[in-house]
Amino acid sequence: MGLSKTIWSNPTEYLRTQKPEDPVLFFAPSIAQAAARHFIDGFPGMVTYAVKSNPGEAMVENLVAAGITGFDCASPHEIDLIRRLAPGTAIHYNNPVRARHEIAHAVSRKVKSYSVDSHSELQKLIEMVPAEGCEISVRFKLPVAGAAYNFGAKFGATVEVAAELLKTVAAAGFIPSVTFHPGTQCTDPHAWEAYIREAATIARMAGVKIARLNVGGGFPNHRLAAVVPQLDETFSLIDRVATEAFGADRPALVCEPGRALCGDAFAIADRVKALRDDAHVFLNDGVYGALNELPMIGVIDRHSVLSPEGALRKGAPVPRVVFGPTCDSVDRLPGEIMLPDDLAEGDYLVWEASGSYSFATNTRFNGFGDLQLVTVLSLTL
C-alpha cells in the first residue's frame, strides 16, 4: 500500500465527493512523522518500529523520513520489506521461535539482533548465526498488569530460565541483552517498572553485564477520548527506573512501539449498508476486516457519523448493535455502540485512531475487505 496519488484535505472531503462503497483507510503522514519525532526526542534510547502493527509501505517510508533507524521484524517477509524500503537501518528479529530456514534467511540478510526465550531456540541460533558483532536478547515474562491482554501467555522465559539463557549467550560470544514486551495499549506507565527491575535481577543472577535492554512495545495510542496516552510520563519513568535498577551497569535502552507510532495516523471510514428494521446497524466492514482488533481490546470511542453529504450527525447517542458484512454470526462488534439517533443508511462511520492491527489483519473473508488507502493532510473531519 503506497500513498494515494491524490492527496485530500481530510476524510470529509473525500467521502462527500467520492461516496466510496468499500471501507477506506485514511492516512495522514504528518501525524505518523510527528509520533516518530515524539518518540525520538523523548525516549531515552533507540526507537525501533514494530512492523507487524502496520506494514504499509507509506507508513514505513514516513517513519524513515522522520528519522527512525531500526525495525522490529517477526518474519522473513518483514525482513525483506525493511531491507527494500529502509536499507541501512537495523533489523531486530524479535520473534523468539523461528524455523531453521527463517534463521538462515535472516543471516543471509545480515540481521544482527535476535531475541530468544528457550534453550532449544537458543541452540539453533548458536549453531546457525555467526556470533561476531551479533546481539542475542533474552526475552523474559512476568505476570501482567496494565496491558490490554496477556502477551506473556505465549512468549518469555521465567526469570530463572532467562538468567541461564543469558549466561549461555555471553559464553557463546554473542552480545548479551535482555528484552521484554509488557503487552499492548499499556495506559499505565508503571507497566514497565517491574520488568525493568526484574531485568536487572536477571543480569545479576547471570553475572552478565548486558549491552542493551529492549523495553518492548505496548505504548498506547489515543483510542478513548478520556484516556490520553501519557508518553512523556512513561519515558521519564523508564529512564529513572533503568538508572535505579542498574546503577553503573545501566545498559543502552531500546523500545519497539507499534501502535503508538501508527495508530493515531489513520482513520477508517465504513459505510452503513443497512439499518435493519430501524435497529441493527450493518457496516461494510467488521471483525474479519479492518475492525479485527476491537473484540480483543475494546471499541474505540473516538468515532463520528457523517451523512453522505459530509455533515456530522449530531443526534442524541443511542446504543446500537453493530454487525459486519459477512454471513458469520461472530462478525459483530462487542456490546452495543453509542451512535447518533439520526444515523441513516448510506452514512459513514469514521473510527479515529485506527492505524494499528487494522489494515494488517484485514481479510477477504466472504469476498469483503476491499480496503483502500487514501492520503489526507489532516484527519480532522
Ligand SMILES: *Cc1c(COP(=O)(O)O)cnc(C)c1O
Ligand atoms: C507486537 C509487538 C510489539 C508492538 O506492540 P504495540 O503494542 O503495537 O506497541 C513490540 N514488540 C514485540 C515483541 C511484539 O510482539
